[in-house]
Ligand SMILES: Cc1cc2nc3c(=O)[nH]c(=O)nc-3n(C[C@H](O)[C@H](O)[C@H](O)COP(=O)(O)OP(=O)(O)OC[C@H]3O[C@@H](n4cnc5c(N)ncnc54)[C@H](O)[C@@H]3O)c2cc1C
C-alpha cells in the first residue's frame with residue numbers, strides 16, 4: 176500500500192507567537208519553524224505501517240514556501256521514502272491545499288492519505304475533510320488508532336466524551352489526533368540518509384490548480400491577558416463569589 | 425536567541441528533541457547520587473550521535489568536526505551534560521589517525537555502534553599534573569605483551585568505558601634526547617584486566633562527573649595494542665588535542681547560551697520593587713555583557729573549526745576558543761546565578777548545578793594558564809616560562 180503524508184511547516188509549537196503590530200498576522204521573521212506536531216504524528220504512523228509491512232512506500236508532500244523542503248527532510252529522516260514540494264510563496268488556504276493534494280493524489284495514486292487533524296498555526300482543521308470530498312474517498316478523522324484489514328481500515332476516532340470505532344474502505348483519508356502515537360526522534364544516520372532521498376518540486380500551476388486566496392484576514396489580535404485572581408477568606412466567601420459574581424453556580 | 429547560528433540546523437533540532445526527554449529533574453536526581461546518566465547516553469548512542477566523527481567506512485556518519493561541535497553545543501544548551509560521553513566522540517581519533525588498519529577494523533565499527541565504549545583517556549597523573557612528559561607510569565615490554573605499572577588520576581568515565589587510551593613511558597626520561605620521546609600510547613581493554621592489575625576508584629567531586637583514580641600493577645597489555653610506533657605516543661595524543669579543545673569550547677558555548685536564556689527569562693518574570701528585575705541595568709548589563717562574550721567566543725570557535733576543516737593547524741585558535749568559551753560560559757553562569765538571587769542556589773532551578781558543571785572547563789582538559797603560556801610562547805615568541 177502506497178501512503179501519501181501531508182506535512183506542513185508552522186511556527187514551532189514552543190515559540191511564543193507574537194502578533195504583528197498592524198494586526199495583519201503573526202511575526203514569522205527569525206522565528207523557529209518546525210513540522211506541525213499533528214503532521215509529525217501522521218508521518219510516524221506511516222512509518223509504523225511501513226515497518227509492519229503494511230505500507231510499501233511513503234511519499235511526504237508539503238505545500239508552501241521553498242523552506243518547506245526542510246519540513247520534508249524531517250519527514251524523510253523519520254522514514255518517508257521521497258518528497259514532493261508544491262512550492263508557493265502565497266499563503267495557501269485549506270481549500271487550495273486540498274485541491275493541490277488532490278492533484279498529487281491523481282498523479283501518485285496512493286491508497287491512503289494521512290494528514291494531521293489540524294495545523295497548530297491557523298487551527299483550520301478542514302484540509303483532510305475537503306480532500307476527502309474532492310476525491311470522493313472515505314474519511315476517518317481524529318484517529319487514535321489505525322488497523323488495516325483486507326481493503327479496509329478500522330479506525331478508532333476521538334470524539335466528545337469517548338471513542339468511536341469505524342470501518343472505512345480504501346482508498347481513504349485519515350487525519351491523525353494527538354494520541355495516535357508518539358513520534359520518534361530522527362537518528363543521525365537517518366538524517367544523513369534523508370539528504371540523499373529525492374524531493375520533486377512543482378508549483379500549483381504545474382498541477383493545474385488555482386491556489387488564489389478566497390478568504391481575507393480582517394484582523395489578528397492577541398488573546399486577552401489573564402486577569403489576576405483574588406484570594407478568598409473562607410469557603411462561604413468562595414461560594415458567594417461563584418454564585419453572585421462569577422454566576423457559575 | 426538573536427544571532428543564532430544556522431549551521432547543521434537539522435542536527436541541532438534533532439538533538440534538542442532528544443534532550444527534551446531528559447529534563448532538569450532527571451539530572452538533579454542523578455546529581456544527588458553522583459550517578460551516571462546511562463539512559464541519556466544510551467539514547468545518544470542509539471541515535472548514532474556519538475558516531476558522528478567515525479568515518480562511514482567504519483560504520484559512523486563521517487561528518488566534519490563542526491557537526492560534532494553542533495551536537496555537543498546543543499546538548500549543553502538544552503541543559504543536559506555531554507561530559508558523560510563527549511570523549512566517545514573524539515578519543516577514537518587517535519586510533520583513526522595513528523592506529524594500524526587491523527586496529528581500526530577491530531575497534532572502530534564497534535565504537536561507532538556503541539557496542540564498545542572508548543571514552544576513558546589516561547594521561548594526567550597525581551605527581552606530574554600539567555607537566556605531562558614527567559609522567560611516571562611505565563610500560564615494559566616482555567615478549568608479546570607490555571607490563572604497565574603506575575597510576576593515573578582524573579581518568580573520567582573509567583567505570584563507564586570498555587577501553588582506555590593510555591599514555592605511558594616506555595623509555596626512561598633520562599635515556600631519551602627529548603623528554604617528549606619515549607612515551608607510548610596503548611589501547612587498554614579494561615574489561616580484561618579489571619581486578620587483574622587494574623584498580624579503578626571514583627573520586628567524589630563538586631559535580632557529577634565520573635572521574636577516577638586508576639592504579640596499574642603489572643597490568644598486561646598485548647603488544648598488538650600499542651598504537652603506532654613505540655616512543656612516539658606523545659605526538660599521537662597531541663594530534664587529538666585540537667579537536668578536543670574545539671569540542672569542549674562548543675560545549676561551553678552551549679552552556680553560556682543556556683545560562684543567558686535562563687537568566688533572561690527569569691529577569692523578565694521576576695518582579696520586585698514593583699517591576700521586573702530585568703528592567704534594572706544592574707541586572708541587564710551583566711547578562712548583555714555575557715551575551716557579547718559568548719558571541720565573540722563563538723566566532724573564535726567557528727574560526728578554529730574553519731581552519732581545522734581546511735586541514736590547517738589551528739593550535740592557537742583551538743586553544744583560544746577553549747579559553748574564551750570557558751570564560752564566557754562562566755561569566756554567563758555567574759550572571760545567571762546572580763540574577764536569580766536566592767533562588768539561584770536552590771537545586772530545582774538547575775542554575776547551581778550547571779554553574780558547578782561549567783566551572784570545570786577553566787581547569788580541564790587544559791587550564792587557562794597553560795593556554796596563555798602557549799600563546800605567549802608560540803604565537804608571541806616570548807621566552808618559554810615553564
Ligand atoms: C573532573 C576532571 C576530569 C578530568 N578528566 C581527565 C581525563 O579524562 N583524563 C586525563 O588525563 N585528565 C583528566 N583531568 C585532568 C586535567 O586535565 C588536569 O586536572 C589539568 O590538566 C590540570 O592538571 P593538575 O590538576 O595536575 O593541575 P596542576 O598541573 O597541579 O596545576 C595547578 C594549577 O597551577 C597552574 N599551573 C601549572 N603549571 C603552571 C605554569 N607553568 N604556569 C602557570 N600556571 C601553572 C595550572 O594552570 C593550575 O591552575 C580531569 C580533571 C578533572 C578535574
Ligand SMILES: Cc1cc2nc3c(=O)[nH]c(=O)nc-3n(C[C@H](O)[C@H](O)[C@H](O)COP(=O)(O)OP(=O)(O)OC[C@H]3O[C@@H](n4cnc5c(N)ncnc54)[C@H](O)[C@@H]3O)c2cc1C
Nearest residue numbers: 694695696697701704705706707762763764765766767769
Ligand atoms: C542560603 C540562603 C540563606 C538565606 N537565609 C536567610 C535567612 O535566614 N533569613 C531571611 O530572611 N532570608 C534569607 N535568605 C534570603 C536572602 O536574603 C535573599 O535571597 C536575598 O535578599 C535576595 O532576595 P531574592 O532571592 O528574593 O532575590 P530578588 O529580590 O528576586 O533579586 C534577584 C536579583 O535582582 C537584583 N535586584 C533586585 N532589585 C533590583 C534593583 N532595583 N536594581 C538592581 N538589581 C536588583 C538582586 O540584587 C538579585 O541579584 C537566604 C538566602 C539564601 C540563598
